[in-house]
Amino acid sequence: MAGLAAAFGSGAMTNSIAELEDADCILVIGSNTTSSHPLVATRIFRAKEKGAKVIVVDPRKIQLVHQADLHVRHNLGTDVALVNGIMHVILANGWHNQAFVDERTEGFEELRGVVEQYTPERTAEITGVSVEDIRTMAEWYAKARASSIVYCMGITQHTTGVDNVKSLANLAMLTGHIGRESTGVNPLRGQNNVQGACDMGGLPNVYPGYQAVNVPENREKFEKVWNAKLSDKVGLTIPGILEGLNSGSVKAVYVVGENPMVSDPDIHHVEKALRSAELLVVQDIFLTPTAELAHVVLPGASFAEKDGTFSNTERRVQRVRQAIKPIGQARADWEIIQDLSTRFGYPMNYESPAAILDEVAQVTPSYGGITFDRLEGDGLSWPCPNSEHPGTKFLHAGRFSRGLGLFHAIEYKPPAEVVDVDYPFWLTTGRVHVHYHTGTMTRNSPSLHEEMPEGFLEINPQDARTLGVKSGDTVRVSSRRGEVLVRVDLTTRVRQGMVFMPFHFVESCANILTNPAHDPIAKIPEYKVCAVTLEKAA
Amino acid sequence: MVEKIKTEVQQLLISGKIKGFLGLREQHGQVGPYLFTDAQDLEGMVIGDRLKPGDSRYPLNKQLMRIARCYPDEVFGVMVRGCDERGLRTLFGSNQLNPEKVVSVGIACPQELADACECLKPFPDEFVAGEPAEARSFQTVAKLDAMEIEDRFKVWLAEFSRCIKCYGCRNICPMCYCKDCTLESRDFLAIGSLPAENPIFHLTRAIHMAGRCIDCGLCNEVCPADIPLRTLYKKIADIVEEEFHYRPGYGEAGTRPSFKILGEDLQH
Incomplete structure (x- = not known):
């Protein structure tokens, strides 16, 4: 973004x-x-x-x-x-x-x-x-x-x-x-609400609506509305948090709806960092591998158990309605966060998700006209600055959001890790149709599990022949960061010299292998390229 | 049109002839199935025309089977179009619903919908609302039949190549009620890749539609890959009629002509 x-x-x-x-x-x-x-x-x-x-x-x-x-x-x-x-x-x-x-x-x-x-x-x-x-x-x-x-x-x-x-x-x-x-x-955007999470300031550098935290006017505006003193410093990204845990500058981590023990690159490094936390709190709907490491697990409510809104990939804000009451001790995320905040000494007393959306509209110009009563039917796409505005189908008509569009002259740079004699295969990772991310939800679905019960490595048949492996054999895949055992799938979907692994499977975890080298600005890791070597497992 | 249905349903509920009426309701700007149980509260009842005729239909008979299993002694009303009535008859014939426990309230589809569906009978035998539209023949099938068989095969391979194996066609189908589904059997079909095994996945489903598909077209509507499944099943229905002189749902309720498959008499 x-x-x-x-x-x-x-x-x-x-x-x-x-x-x-x-x-x-x-x-x-x-x-x-x-x-x-x-x-x-x-x-x-x-x-x-x-x-x-x-x-x-x-x-x-x-x-x-x-x-x-x-x-x-x-x-x-x-x-x-x-x-x-x-x-x-x-x-x-x-x-x-x-x-x-x-x-x-x-x-x-x-x-x-x-x-x-x-x-x-x-x-x-x-x-x-x-x-x-x-x-x-x-x-x-x-x-x-x-x-x-x-x-x-x-x-x-x-x-x-x-x-x-x-x-x-x-x-x-x-x-x-x-x-x-x-x-x-x-x-x-992948998740149903990842756009919404970013819109709401779920990033280290911005308040809701991408209002930078280090701009004094923005800080003052939010300090006034929230009646609290706010920091003007940009927060930490995930790689920064992990580094902080290792160096001791970060003591406690509160993870909501993420599963870094499967989703982050170089899992061995992630595990070491998380285990060194003095306090690890994980809020999720299932006991994920990350939650297993936690000192405190807070059970969140699933989509079917709560009211609110999701903002999808086309900036469309849509209602989600409670179908069943939360099972067991589960509670909606906003209720848990509100209680935590109150116990930390900053009381929050929102009555409902509708009341929260009203505050969103008050402080976020692009959500200014979005209220629960306007979200019947198909919802609204932001920017929607006021209560009369019909929402925006496509952006940048006549004028870019920043005024003039800015060209960037960019030179090609090779990936951080390239193949060599020791690690001669390119590994790339991705998703499959029946599983989502770390499988927290999809691997708990019997029918989806049945369709794809385990991970695999796609390899070109020519390469498989050279290695002496047949379809269904298990290979050991090693990178500079670790190794995994995985079944091979011989296919021309990949070319010679390149292999592919889905990253959903904790037992053959592609992210044990991937490279945590990341983009200098967005801090996103290079999941799509690293170098590995393969050998037939005994 | 919906007012006539409401009046009928109100009478059925007040007289105690039915315990509830399975129809459609519009709520929050969306249409969905709803079981009306209070004669005084039929607010929001719709026939499923949101932006154009019949664009918000649901497999009500499929829901009715579920409800009937939970309340086997109760009688329920259900809204039916021509295709739904064919579905009811076929489900009665295969003992999935009890005709004694179902009261249908019919509507006739407008010509626009009958045209889009290429429907052979766009109205139930009895209906309380709507005007009977003219029947239409299967032009989509005729167009494909006119092609050379190799070209036809190529067309279907290309259509199936878009399949994302979501099972939407099976899940929405009001005639799919088997507990074990061949489409999920690893002995018959490969798992784990896209598209779904081509063409076996879709041809397997097509064969299972023989003697079953009542041409409601919901599979076609729900398919996220726009695969013209309805055309495929229309062709299957034509073949079945040609070979066995039977088209599901067009005979008397509960009857099925005597025909033999692999030497076995299905009519006991």
Whole structure:
């Protein structure tokens, strides 16, 4: 989100999901859409049916490739180079939108200076994508009436995650495919409410509505409303918290709805850090591997047991309604937090989720007109600044949130860890269709468990032959950080020299292997690339 | 239209002929199934036309089976369109519902919906609301039948390639009531990858729809991959009628013509 915020001034999907249906060209990069966002995939299917060109950029042959007019398999972590190469071809052929660049953007000359270096030949050498395919992508994307970019974790989970996002923003601005219906740069958010969690200030550097904590006016505003003294310091990211635990500067951790013992890179390191906490409190709906380490476990209520709102990937705020009363001692998260706060000496007395949303509207300009009574039916997409406002379908019409769109001239940087003699295979990780993240919910579902009871390693049949393993054999996968045993699945979904593992399975945990090296700005770890070695397990 | 249904339901509830009426209700801007039990409180009852005719239908008979299992001695009313009535008859015939315990309240579908559904009979035998629309033939099937068989096969392989194995088609189906489902059997179908094993997953379901599918089209509506399942099952129904002179739900309630599969007489 940091990348989009820097380029456009707002970190969210620029357009709505349904608009994808009417795009003429859709560039899907780093998103296994049918597995992870199937209802977004529906819109891509419909666009294809209406004649749109679908370009899938993914090192793996994912299901969406069946619908693609062009599938490009670039080398892991070479997204910046690829997008620079596409922009090089667009500029060389004059397919860019000069009027849009002149009127709506700044920083173009610097961008041009860098992009000029990325000739198709040089780009092909870095990315492994043919000169012809680079040219085709550039032509289809630039020349379409309305082109949309769809991306996900394949773009962000890199040490160059923010650079990757900025590059996609560059491409959209260069061609003027932003600020109009069925265009835009569209990050797909995974959890039903991850957009909402970010909107509410669930980030170390902002209050609700992305109001920076280190801007004095923002702090004063919140101090007044909350009648409390607030810090002007940016908080810690997850890597920062783990480092703090190791160095002793962090003593206590309160984890709500996260499972870092499965989801974070380099699990051995995570476990050591969490075990050194003087107090570890975990609030979740099941006893996760992280909760097993906790001194105190607070049972949270599930979606079916509580009232409130979720804000989805297209910035749409929707009601969730209590279907059953919380089971056992479970309570809604807001009630637990409210009680904790009261015991810490800052009494909170919200009557209901509706009362909390009223305060959200009071302090968050983009949520200013969102109240429970307006959320019947399909809900509202922010920005929705006042009670008359109908919500916003797509962002940046006529003007970017930051004023002018900002081009970033970005050089390609290789991943933090590359293959070598000791670790000759590229490992990338991702999701499967039946499991979600660390499986806290999905692995507790008997039918989903039945569909996929255990983890696996995708390996190209040629590589399997060289290693002497057959389908169903178990291999030992080792990286510089640890090793796991996992069953192999022989498939041409991955190319030679590259393997894939889903990260849902604690017993064959991909994140024992992954590299905690992270993006300098967003602090997101490089889950998508690391180097491993394989051997047949006895 | 809904007022006529309400009047009928009110009388049925007041007279004590039914314990409850399974229909649709609009609440919070959404339509969903609802069991009305109070004659004085039929607030919010709708027939399932939200933005266009029939766009908010549900497999009410499937819900009715669940309710009937919990209250086997009670009589329940249920809202039926032409397809739902065919469903009831077929479920009576296979002993999934007891005709003595079900009172149907019929509505006839408007022409727009009958056209979209290519419905052979867009109204139940008896209905309290709506005007009977004209029947329509299966143009979607005719179009595919006109193709060479190899091309037809390619079309279906491409359609099935979008399947995300959500089981939505089976879960919404008012005629799917088996306790053990072949689609979940590892002996028959591969697990763990997308698309669902192609074409076996969908062809297996299609075969199981023979003698069962009553052409309500909910599978087609619910499919997030827009696979034209209804067209596939319409073709299956045509084949069954050709071979066995039987189309589910069109005969008298509880009857099924005598036909043989693998030499076994199904009519005992």
